[in-house]
Amino acid sequence: MSDPLKFLVADPLAGVQTFVRQLLQSRGFVVDNVLCCADTETALAQGLIFKPHFLITDWFAKAPLTGIQLYQRLRDARPALHLSLLSFEVTPEHELQARALGAHFLLQKPFTADQLKAHMMQALQTVAKNAPGLPSPTRGVMHTARPAAPRPPPVIGALPVIKPGDKVRFNGAVHVAQYVVHRSGETVVQLQGLGGLIPLGRLAPV
Known part of the structure; x- marks a missing residue:
């Protein structure tokens, strides 16, 4: 691969965007190669210019442009585009469609940071096989000190969306x-x- 690996994250929750961006930066990817959008229309407009190698998107089932349609549109500009999906609702039909599209994973919301990290690391290992120069999946992994007493892991995807003025x-x-x-x-x-x-x-x- 001649150009650096680029990621597009399309999710309405700022917490998901922030976590994925920080996770990828910890893997050695520069911030300019991780683009985050809150809706599919913006993701499509930006993505056609950005031309990501990897799309991580919410299913956006009720949006005029769903996450699946976003992937299909962006694949015209990047035929080898990798896909990972997030969704509050995961049915057998969703799983079948995700599998048919070759998605690395379909993760149900709400999920913990550790769950998303594990799925992303496995996906990066798969991508690394066909992407020379990709930072090693075992290098730069985030390590956090374990608390003395166990506590529930943070949940991503269940928090409300709040903007200034709300x-x-x-x-x-x-x-x-x-x-x-x-x-x-x-x-x-x-x-x-x-x-x-x-x-x-x-x-x-x-």
């Missing part, structure tokens, strides 16, 4: 989100009139 409920009262920050794989929100940053999982859209 009304949210926190501690029984309605507030307005002022800033939304993605840091270290976590999304936190600052509310108008309140100090400190609040984890996204503690807020509910109004």
